[in-house]
Every structure is written in C-alpha cells, then in structure tokens.
Amino acid sequence: MSQLLETLDKERLAVNPLLKRKSELGQFLTPSSVAKFMASLFDKSKLSKPKILDPGAGIGVLTSAVLERITLEKISKQAEVTAVEIDELLRGRLQTTLGLFEDGLSLKSEVISEDFIEWATNALLNEDSLLEGTKIRFTHAILNPPYKKIMSSSRHRKILRGVGIETVNLYSAFVGLAIQLTEENGQIVAVIPRSFCNGPYFRPFRQLLLEETAIKHMHLFDSRDKAFKDDEVLQENVIILLERGGKQSNVTISTSTDDSFIDYSSNSYPFEKIVQPLDSEKFIHIPTSNEPSFIERYPSVHYSLSEIGVEVSTGPVVDFRVKGHLRDMPEEGTVPLFYPNHFVGTLTEWPKVMKKPNAVFVDEDMKKWLYPNGYYTVVKRFSSKEEKRRIVAGVLTPSSVDYSEVGFENGLNVLHFKKQGIPPELAFGLYAYLNSTEVDKYFRVFNGHTQVNATDLRTMKYPSRVTLEKFGRWVMSNSDIIGQEELDQKLEEIL
Template sequence: MLSVVEGKRLHVSRSTAAEKKAQLGQFLTPERIAKFLASLFPSASGSCHLLDAGAGIGSLSVAFIERWQEGGFQFNSVELDAFEIDDTLHDLLSQSFEKYRNCGNFEVNISGDDFIHAATESLSGNLFSGAPVNYTHAILNPPYKKISSNSAHRLALRTVGIETVNLYSAFVALAVAQTAPGGQIVAIIPRSFCNGPYYRPFRNFILERACIRHMHLFESRNKAFKDDEVLQENVIIRLERGGQHGTVTITTSTDDRFNDVATHEHPFDRIVFPDDPERFIHVPTSPGKSAIELSPAVRYTLSDLGIKVSTGPVVDFRLKEYLRAMPEEGTVPLIYSSHFSSTGAVWPVPGSKKPNAILRNEATEKWLYPNGFYCVVRRFSSKEERRRVVASVVEPTAFGDHSVLGFENHINLFHENKRGLPELLARGLAVFLNTTAVDESFRCFNGHTQVNATDLKLMKYPSREALIELGEWAKQHSRITQELIDEQLGKLTA
C-alpha cells in the first residue's frame, strides 16, 4: 500500500506549483523516509491514538499503520486524527486508508481544520472544542513557513504558552502539548531550531515537557526532499512526553536510502550542555568528545576575555542611497565577506557586485567603527563547504588612511567596545576559529547556513594570553596551512 501512496506523492509533488508549496510550506514525505520515521517508535501495546498533523496524502500514517499490521506494534486498536488544511488532497488522503477501513480496530478522522487553531482551542479549554485530546503517538512532517509576530497563528499559540517563529516548531510544540505522559512524537523538521535566539522559547518548551530519545542526521542536506528541490538540513527527532532526560541515540546516514546508518549513544549533557543558558541542542556525530570539549585550555567565554562579537551594523538595503560602487570623496570603506581571501583583505574590488564604499555623514556615522585590527567571521556558508566557520583579520593598512570602516550585516566582528583589538589578539582569534576542531564542534549545534553572533558568543575560547601566543605564531608565518593551524592548536592545548 505504501508504494501506491508513493506513486501518488510523486504525481502530486510534480504537478503542484512551487508557489503553492511555498504558500503552504508543504513538502510531502517520500516513502523511504516515512518508513524510517515509523520504525523509530518503540514497541507498544494497548490502544493507540495517533496524530498526523499536516498529513498530506497520508504517507507517514500509512507507514505507521503498516508497521502495526505487520506485527511491529501490538495495539488492539488504532484511532488516527489526520489534519490536512489543503482540501485538494483530502480525496487522496482518504483513499490512502481504504485498505484498512474494513478492520474493526482502525478508525480515521480526517480534518480540514487549521491544526494550530484546533489544537490551541482544545488546549485552552474552549467550550466548543470538546474534551482535550491525549495522543499516545504523533508522527509529523509539519509545514515549514515563518510566522509573523502579529499573525493569528502567533496570537493563538501565545494563549497556550507557545512562543515560536515557524509553523514547523509550532506543530511540534502542539503535538508535545497534546500527547499523554509517556507518549511518543517522531518528526522530520529543519535543524534550525537547535540553536539561535529565535528558537530558544521553543527549545525551552519541549525540553521542559519531553526528553529527546533519538536524532537522525543526513550527511547531504538536499536528499531528504530532493523531489521538491528543498535545500534544507533536516533532522529526524523522537521525543518522549514527560520522560527523564538520559541517553540519546544519534544516527547518521548519507541519504534517504539509509544503507549506511551509523549509531552512537550520548548522555544528555553532551546534547544540551548544563551551563548553556541558550539550551543549544548539539548533535555529535562521533562517539567521543570533540577536541574542544576535551581541552581544559579552551574554557573561557568572550566576557572573560574582554571581547565582544556583533553582527555587522550596516544593512545595505536600508542605507542604499549612501552606498557607492567605488570610493570617492566623502566615503569610507564598506566591508563585505567578498573583500577577504586566504591572503587577507583586498579593497576596493573593481567590478564587484557589492559596493565598496559608503558615504560618511550624520545618517551613517553611528554605524561605523574606528579603523583598526578586527577578527571577522562571515555569517553565511553551506553545509557542503569544507568549513562552516571562516575567520579573517581586518588589517587597518588594507584600507589606506581612512579613520573609520563600515562592516556589512553579513559579517560578524570581534571587537573591544566597538573598537579594534590588539593586533596579536585579532590574529590569534582568527587562527583559533579556523581550526578543524572549532569547525567540527560548531557543526554539532549549528545546522543551517548562518553563523550567528550568538553562536560565537556562546562558544568557549583559549585564554587571552594563549590567543596572543597564537597571534605571535601566525605573524611569523607568511603562509599557514590547515595542518599547521591544527598542529599549533594541539601544542597550545596539550
């Protein structure tokens, strides 16, 4: 039956306009992924009340039911609540369950209601919503779309204590809220919730009500929904409602064929560090601790070091009237990540698609920094790139006799109270950030294409003295390879 549903999924996926997919945040689940999600639930018996919110044509529910029919569960009955707001899919969704309707112990309820409104009304005790639901199981591929701060969805979520910025995290939070103690939630969702300030309330919500039992990563981020050309790193996660935090199983595979699944187990304090107020969720992909975790020398915060990190303050589209393609009288350098190469800063860059300068006047003055030595890290990368964290040094001589500089918003810069760093400290910081150990550690909690200032702020660093020592070493070498950088960090932290 699942292969029949898969054929329908492929037809729907290919015939649905990209605009509609984006409007609904709708990307239907491929068969192999659906079966894998269903396989993650632990064996269970008794009565099952299953939630499939954002059901599409029923791929996930069918995978779950087929596992039950094949003896993978010992339920005496299954009741399914399938929510799908796109009524053009309802006929296909209903057809997906025809095979099971003759079973006296299976019941399906298909709803075209908006899941967020239906769930929040139920949770808030609305007189017209009926008795609150307690699901034993939930299987989800929720929609992926931002929620604006004043939207009806955002306001409805706040009535039940959920503050989040995307439909996918809203669906997961509501599933957790509606699941009975001991209930199991399995979902495939973007990995962006693992870090960053916007998802901190969501992380707090689920970690206070559920425990993480399993997470699965794909090494290639464009395989899970390749039919829809989705370039998004996804994680499959299993949560247990009301469970005690303990061992977490981490699995990885190259792609959705799951032919090379590798499995490791980690204590919860390696997934969410006990002293992390942001509650970043790390996904270690090797059994041992990283070199950064193991090193007693890498234990200082930026606050300890007297260093701050900020996002570049110049948002170019907001200051468009003051930007200039090339330097001219009355302008100062405007620095983008494209101005940096492996050999240092190059400015200006003739023919660049990005402007090289910004007018200095009353409107722009507050966004400018004094010329000096800074360590900068570009904000955007891709998972497939060799490095996620790429640091460079701003050398004041690269920008002539200009007394101030503009840093564009796609750069993070390390500074001392909006002034430059001592030269050796800036160079040492760049060396440390460019080590393989830092990059590997960073990838454990950052699953999207952004390197945010908050991420860099919460990392641990060597002491100020050790960073200056790295800077002295770097200044003595005209060309530094990755091997030399990693070797030098090894000596420093030994």
C-alpha cells in the same frame, strides 16, 4: 518497501507540482522511505490501540507508514487517526489513503480541514470546561511540519502565546502543540530542520521540549540536499523521537547519508553530551562520534568572548536599506564597505571587482553605522552547502585601507571591543582559532544550518586571552607559510 508506500511515493511526486500554496504554507511532502523509518522509531510496546495525530498530514504518507507497521507486525487490531490538513487538494487524497486500511484494521479516522494551529489551540484553550475523559489527547504524533517563519504580529503568534508556546517558525509551533496534545508517556516523531538546536530564537522551544519530554532518538542525514531532494530542501534536517513526560536517559544518535538508509549507523550517548548541564542557552548538541569532543580534550578552552574582553556584533550596514549611499568603487566622500568576499585568509582585498559595491557615501545618517579603522576579526555569517567549512574568518588591519572609518555589511560578524578595534595579536589569534579544523567540527555539533550568528560566536568557548595572543603572534610572524595543517598543529601545541 511495500506496494502501498511505493504508490504513495508516486502520488507525492505527482501532486508536488500542483501545490499552488506550497510556498505560502511551507509544505514539504515526506518521501515514503523517510516515513517508514520514522514509524519504525515508535516503541512497539506502546502501539497497542494507538490514537494517532498527524498534523499537516498531506496525502497520508506518515500515517500510512504507522498503520502499515501495525498491520504487518500484527501489533494491534484497532487504531484511531486524527489527520489535520488545510489543503483541499491534499485532503481528498488523504481520505482515499486512510480508506485503504479499513479492511485490515478496525480503524476510526477523522480528517480535520482546519488550520492545525487554530484547531489545536482551540482544543487546548477550551479543555478546562471538559471532563477529564473527554479532553483531546493522543498516544502518538507523527509529523513533517511546514517550514515557515511566523511574524511577531501575526494571529498565529498571538494564539500560540495563549497556550504558552513562544516560537518563530511553524515547524516548532506544530511540534510544541503536538507535545501538549500527547498524553503522558505518549511518543512524538517529527522530521524538522536542525535550526532549533541553537540560537536565541528557539530557546523557549528548547525549554518546552526539555521540560515536557525526554529525547529518545535523533537521526541526521549527512547530505543536506538528498533526503528531500524532490522538494529542494536545503536545511539540515533531524528526525527526533520524543516521549511526553518520559524519564531522560541515554540518547540514540543515528546517521545515514540519505533517505536510502543503506549506511545507517547508530551510537548511544549520555544526555550530558546532548545538553551540557551548565549551558543556560540549552543548546542541543548532536555528536556523531564517541571520541571526546574538542572541549572535553582541552579543558583550558572554557572562556567566553566577554571573559577575554571581546564583543561580537552583526555588521550594521544592511545594503538594501541604504541603496542611495552605495558606490561600486571608492570616490570622494565615501569610505570602504566590507563584504565577506573582501577577506581572503589574513589579507583584505579592497577595492575588488565584484557584483557588490565597495564603498558607501558618508553623511550624518550613515555615520552611526561606521566603525573606526582598526584591527578586527570578521566571520562570514553565511556559507553555501558546497563549502567545506562552516566558520570562515578573516582579519581587517588598519594598514589595509587608508581611511579613518569603515563599514561592515550585514553578511559579516565583527569581533570588536566597544565598537573599537582590538589588539592585533588578539585579532589574529581569534582568526586562527576560528579557522581551525577542530573548532569547525565543534561548531557543527550544535549548529545544523549554514548560518553563523553573533549569538553562536558569543556562546562558544575560547582559550584564554593570553593563549589567543600567543597564537596571534605566531600567525603574524609566519603568515606567508601557514596552511591548514600548520594552523591545526600549532593550536594543538599551545593548548
């Protein structure tokens, strides 16, 4: 690594504790090793006389990595940089950083002190009155955007809609604006959370990305907490290279354990493996093996939950909203309130000594949130980064508790039919299928965060109802002796 990037790394670590607005702005400064890798992804043939955009530029680590590459590889003798940074503390250091390149390059640089979303949307909205040659456009954009939700009622959300961007997080807003500000055949490199790859909230963003750009390269860090360890970033991040208006072809997928890139490896995949042609949700899969996927190996696994007569909902009881109804232990007038901790394999351990309550008091307000007792498959919504499995399922059986109604807390997904229980064989079959190693691997290909949402389960593929019920009967007959190996082997047999 160069002396300049080493210096910037030290500067990054020094300035981190001083970022008083870090939480407010969602700031995470880029390690120099990551910046250097990101800069290396740009097509060398496109770096002649670049016009570079760096939204949320921080102290200039990303721009420096690009300018250093241009200088060291003697790609161009001139460059233009527009760096947007709202934080005054960072902006002063950013201007100093850019000044270091003025001797080796004919560099035209501008530091914008505005909110990037405000500045970019104004530029796009006002361009109709400008001549074609005066519109703000860039050949390259490189960014590590802030990670923070955008409230639906916020000014940011309103002005983004004005330029056709509908999204729920600052990071996807920044990338969407960078795409619109990049000229045809220009390239964008960004490091962002993997959460955009699936789920309903990011569907408009995926649509924008797939309609306006070609995905050229995606890089995954196998360890969720090491690449940005100084910032305690626990999201699974992906570095993505996009080309505005580019022709979509094969996509390079690369991995490394962390930001040292010592064990870097890459493979090329046809685009059909990244976004399945018939997928209306446009989920973005990131395969890391050339082996056929679970779905490819078992064509019979092609049913949706609705096709097998099952629905899925998030547990309706949000505990902090019904604090007055919660009870540590069951008492007169209460019913069981189930949390993820109550489900261990095929067993329901209730009541249980734990920090969370075990019961909820029932009145007219509470009744609407309850389900009749019955057979239900449940799936934990959240897993910690230490857990081996992403999907962890359990089963509630009516004999587990002697109550006519039960409550499911918001940390659970509940598989049901019209808010009633489902047949026992189907409940146990879904439990076994979802707990299989193959399904966990399949799920991780398109889900990069630790959350399992009802929408994720709704859009997954399942075996037929007949196959699931057969699997369930086997579980019910052998529950005492079933381990992970036996469960996985049985799934292979019945598919």
